[in-house]
Amino acid sequence: MNAVERVEVVLPGRVEPEGLEIRYGQPVPVPGTGQVLIGMEATGVSFAEQQMRRGRYFDQPPFPFVPGYDLVGTVLAVGAGVGPDLLGKRVAAMTRTGGWASHVVVDADDAVGVPKGVSPAEAETAVVNGITAWQMLHRKARVRAGHTVLVHGANGGVGSILVQLALGAGAEVIGTASTRHHDALRALGVTPVDYRGADVPARVRELAPGGVDAVFDHVGGRSVTHSWRLLAPGGTVVSYGSAATRDDEGSGLWPVLRLLGRVWLWNWLPNGRHAYFFNVWAGRALSRNRFRARLRGDLTQVFAALQRGEIAARVAAELPLARASEAMRLAESGTVAGKVVLVP
Template sequence: MNGTVATRSTEVVLPGNVEPSGLQVRTRTIPPPATGQVLLRMDATGVSFAEQQMRRGKYYDQPPFPFVPGYDVVGTVTAVGPGVDAAMIGRRFAAVTKTGAWASFLLLDAADLVAVPDGVTAAAAETVVVNGITAWQMLHRTAKVPEGATIVVLGANGGVGSTLVQLARHAGITVIGTASTRHHETVRELGAIPVDYRDPDMYQRIQELAPRGVDSVFDHVGGAGLKQSWRLLRHGGTLVSYGTAATKDESGNSQLPVLKLFAWLALWNYLPNGKAAHFYNFWAGKKRLDAFRARLREDLTQVLALLADGVLTPQVAAEFPLADTAAALALAESRTVAGKVVIVP
């Protein structure tokens, strides 16, 4: 029962800096799981903003081309290696992979798996794996936003943004969320006050809604607008930056926008202005692997429990079979959807 037979896996490969239509499909043989490993059958994966950057060669520390993308996965254990509890076979788990999840089968370390509650579908769970951990940690670990506070979430209709809005509302926090007007009704249903991100006076609109400033801004856009996000904060407020979407189409060194961002954050923290600026790095602390895994498991378990209890509503923008991953990526990049584009077997 512990899996001694090699398995054929279908994988979607990013061969280089190509359009979504340039993705390639291959089949390869996966050996049986080694000590401490499991073989996971993919039940759902998805498209995150990271893959959109990787396609352009713009993700900060992506591997060299070619490689199999896929930042997270939900799947069923079909075999285990030596030293792994055979009771895991047949059960559903979630994991953050960073790359490799756009595949029908994966070999993963058992220690990286987090159990998915019974009754939660794979697609629903997939919407809150990396998105849920990111949102939870930014809200409760990085910014430590208290009940009664007011925050701004840029991209409130996106995968991380929509989850962040729901977690914040559950914690008794007022949310102002930016999105295109076509998604304003969705943002309202999530519990946030929508503001049009295409409005040239967007930041002024936010200031009108919160004239005394806000407690936190969660900014995945970066670029020139980051300074405006900083100005929205009240005394004692916290800016959490977690991306550089504004520069994803720029040519040149992929690390330069991030280094510029770090410089601004460091400068703002140095100034005696009573405000704080942080860059959220999902992988921070991984050098202490056991502590990193324990923190990830604790946070994702809480998010999945909220999903199982109906506190969080899964935001599935669309579902595509693995063979149509190119169409899934194109849709995710179209900026026309709310929630997460999910890939299924």
């Protein structure tokens, strides 16, 4: 790769993974005031990009654009107003879009230092996935020792971090996954439930007759209603996606609006239970400084847990940026545990 040229992956429209375009020889962007230029070392394939290629992510930009929800890399240049001490430092950043490129400009205040001893791919698994898991567990559900929690998709990018953080907090964890992942979940201390071959609500009620203290649901649709009904008094359901509607036609906003409507209604019921629709960007428009401070503090906590070995990075596969189509197919296959990572 020529050091003075940028390589980027472009999502040109609603396409199959093979429709992603690789563009070489693009000019390297120059950081403006308060910005830094990052040489990407790892970026991930998340559920957001899977929805974006279908045109179903609720606030995605118009086509064409460069996807990429987060990245890890080294600061190559700084703009005016940014101290030179950031040069050469490895940092992580959430971008929402734009991360699938060899060189990316972000605001310096959005760059969070990556601790020594954590590789770029390892750190990448814990950026948006780690922030999502940490904030849902500690800021929304407030899980603590003695609680019993249910994690849907316990083998996935967010789910695999969620179960480890919940176990670290002293909770009992029930996790749904296909049977091929059950042995790995048991090894962690998770009680697995087959989401394909079992009546999940009935099985969870057998395991937790009094209900669970928290459910983390990325499925959406009917699953969220089942999750609500599985709660113990005072319990919390946190919905953070709509995987069940990923392949639906029509508006990508409607499933989100329905989830928000259910959450609003449930929170009005006088039964002491709580419901949230979680989005990691919530509150950014109201208070950018508070959002940044919270993100920096929470991601630093996640990286520290990763560095100490309290959570393990689950890298499903590392593929070069030029094989983004293959990476997307793999991430959507449902056959891998953890996160598919793209590298330069």
